[in-house]
Every structure is written in structure tokens, then in C-alpha cells.
Amino acid sequence: MHILQQKILQLASQVDIAKIGLRKLGNQIGEAHPQKVKHHLEQLIKNGYLYEDKKTKAIKATKPSILKTSAFFNLPILGSANCGPADIFADQNIEGYLKISPSVINRKNCDGLFIIKAVGDSMNKAKDLKSGPIDNGDYVVIDSKKRNPQNGDYVLSIIEDTANLKRFYLDKVNKQIVLVSESSLNIPPIYIHADDFKNYMVNGLIEKVIKQPKI
Numbered sequence: 001m002h003i004l005q006q007k008i009l010q011l012a013s014q015v016d017i018a019k020i021g022l023r024k025l026g027n028q029i030g031e032a033h034p035q036k037v038k039h040h041l042e043q044l045i046k047n048g049y050l051y052e053d054k055k056t057k058a059i060k061a062t063k064p065s066i067l068k069t070s071a072f073f074n075l076p077i078l079g080s081a082n083c084g085p086a087d088i089f090a091d092q093n094i095e096g097y098l099k100i101s102p103s104v105i106n107r108k109n110c111d112g113l114f115i116i117k118a119v120g121d122s123m124n125k126a127k128d129l130k131s132g133p134i135d136n137g138d139y140v141v142i143d144s145k146k147r148n149p150q151n152g153d154y155v156l157s158i159i160e161d162t163a164n165l166k167r168f169y170l171d172k173v174n175k176q177i178v179l180v181s182e183s184s185l186n187i188p189p190i191y192i193h194a195d196d197f198k199n200y201m202v203n204g205l206i207e208k209v210i211k212q213p214k215i
Contacts, residue, residue, distance in 0.1 A: 002076065002114060003144055004031055005040050005049070009061060012050055017041075018059040047074070072099050073110040075141065081156055081163035083120035083134055084187055088163060098139060098210075105141055105208050112145035113207065116156055116163065122181035123165055129154055130208045133182070134165060139210040146205040154206040155179075159190070160199050165206065166190065 007029040011017055017025055022034035022041075031037050041059070044050040052059050074097040082088040098115045102108060116139075123134035134140060142156045149155050149168040156165055157179060166179035177200065179190040192200050 002040060002043075002078065004029055004036070005044055006112075008037075008040060008044060009049055012044075012059065012061040016058045016060055017050075018052070018057055043076075072101055073105075073107075073113070074099050075110060075113050075115045077115040077117065077139075079116065079163070080119045081116045081140070081165050083118050083124075083136075083165050083183075084122040084181070084185075086159045086162040086164040086190065088119060100210070104210065112143055112204075114142055114144060114204075115210075116140045116142055116165070118165060122183040122185055122187045123154075124183055126154065126167070126182040128152070129206060131211060132209060134209050135212070137212045139212075140165060141207040141210065142204040143207045144204040147202045149202055149205060156203045156206065158201050158203055159192070163203070164190070168202070 008017065008025070011020075011025070011028060020028070022037045026032060026034055026037045029037070031040075041050070045052055045059070049062055050059055051062050076097055077095045079095055080088050102110075105113070107113070118134045118138045118140050119136060121136055124136075126133040140156070151169050153168050154165070155168045156163060157168070164179065167182060169178040169180060171178055175194040177192040177197070179192070181187040181189070
């Protein structure tokens, strides 16, 4: 689930968010664009996490007993991430859903998980990822609850509003983060000095790679 949707749900468990208004709600969850707030509200209602009372127009968190149930996970696809230079915009709008069996990712719940579609070949030699390296067009499962990577972890990171998939290393001696490609191509690392950490964030750790079928 997208981090903004998580914030909306947390707020909806306390108040009727219909009374807040989109702009004020956006201020409380850290999103300046009302249309994006509206989009995430609509997705939460569509997927059964929020319900709207047709008579009173109140919007509140759905009671656990009436949540939709399914034997499969529907993971939101939040766009694409470049496996090479960071030049694809990190669009937060949901492009669709990937229906997968829980056994595919060996998880009993999908809290915090979402999908990014990989573009590029600079992680096509990533040797330590579950289910193999990342090829162009693969679906990559991201765990948004894991945002404190250790050296050698594979991450989805955002640099100045662009998304990329890399291997993370913290160079304490030189006070910098190094994002490394593992590729058959000659792609240099990305270096981020401590003074510029404000322009960088980890959006989650790579949980698994779902390979495109070879037909």
C-alpha cells in the first residue's frame, strides 16, 4: 500500500476525513496536490479500506469484519523505475494492480508491498536477489516498510523525484551513500554526499523480482 494511503487510513480511524477537505487533508499527510489526495482516497474506497456513507457523505475506515477478502494479493503498480541512470520520474499514481498468489512472494500478508516495473539493464547481473537479477520489463516487489537499508541491500530510492533500483552502500569514511549497478553494461555508481541527503530517500527494499515469462 502506498505510504500516503497508509497515512489517510490512520487518520480515517480517528476522524471523518470527509469533513477535513482535500487541501487540509493533503497538508496533514504531506501531499500538496489535492488531485493526488483525491486519487488515493478513491483507491482506498475502491479496494474496501474506506467506506463512504451515501446519506451522510461521511468517509471512515472500514470495519475489519466487512473488509474484502481474497485468496490472492492485488499489489498496486506505482509506475516504473530505471535500473540505469536516474532519469524516469517517480510517479506516485497507481497504474494498475498485479494479482499474485501469496506463495509467489512467500508472505501471509501484503502490508506495505507495491510493484515497480523495471526499465533498463543495469541490474541484470544482480546476483543476490531473490528469484534472480532484474531484467528490462520485470516486476519488482518493494517493501515500503523497510526504509533503513544495510550495506549490500537492494533498494528503490528517489533522487530529486526520480526513481531508481540499485544496491545500497553507506561509505562512512567519506560520508556518502553509493548506489551501485550490477550489470553487463559499464554503468558508473551514483554518489550522494551527506550534505545532499535531503534530496534523497529510500522508498523501500526490494523484496522479490517477478520475472517476465519467456515465451
